[in-house]
Amino acid sequence: MIPKSDRQFLDKIMFIKNKRQKLLASHKSKLNIRGIES
Structure with a gap:
């Protein structure tokens, strides 16, 4: 079991x-959209 604080x-x-x-x-x-537009 992993201690609760570690979880x-x-x-x-x-x-x-x-x-x-x-x-x-x-x-x-967003960068891809700008690249396509320009």
Whole structure:
């Protein structure tokens, strides 16, 4: 069993990682749209 505090810590890390990946993905798609327009 993983201690509860460690579980919460891991959940936080995964949450931040997912957030960063989503931000990067949306940023890349915006760049792609700009590239197509110009």
